Amino acid sequence: MAIFNGTDLVLKLQAAQGAADEFKLLHSTSCSLSINADTIDISTKDSAGFRDLLGGQKSFSLSADGLMDFLDTASTTDPEELFTNMMNRTAVTFTFALDVQAGHKYTGSAFITSLEVTGGVEDAPTYSVSLEGTGAILNPTV
Secondary structure, three states: OOOOOHHHEEEEEEOOOOOOOOEEEOOEEEEEEEEEEEEEEOOOOOOOOOOOEEEEEEEEEEEEEEEOOOOOOOOEEOHHHHHHHHHHOOOEEEEEEEOOOOOOEEEEEEEEEEEEEEOOOOOOOEEEEEEEEEEEEEOOOO
């Protein structure tokens, strides 16, 4: 079993419309991917008291948190770019993968559904972003 450090798991976004490259989120502290599958109940009186199910639609969502910084660098995606895509209602292309090596990854498109910036007294300012997938999520092997 291959165990890796969670620090190496990153969410990369192609935040700028028409950009050629994806960049990891600026000062990210955590990221997550959730994949769900709905079911359709097809139980009848002939089901002997048990549910019968069919597979339904699949969906996915992503989220990330990080330390706030409005200074963009050439190799990261900053919260201002996330805000622009959210306000323009444009989907972003993403990769959810290990940053340190090629291999297992998930890719697709998603809409930014939530963006929060928080700053407490004597605390580091943070941001949170939530994305809902559109279309299929791909799991290409490298």
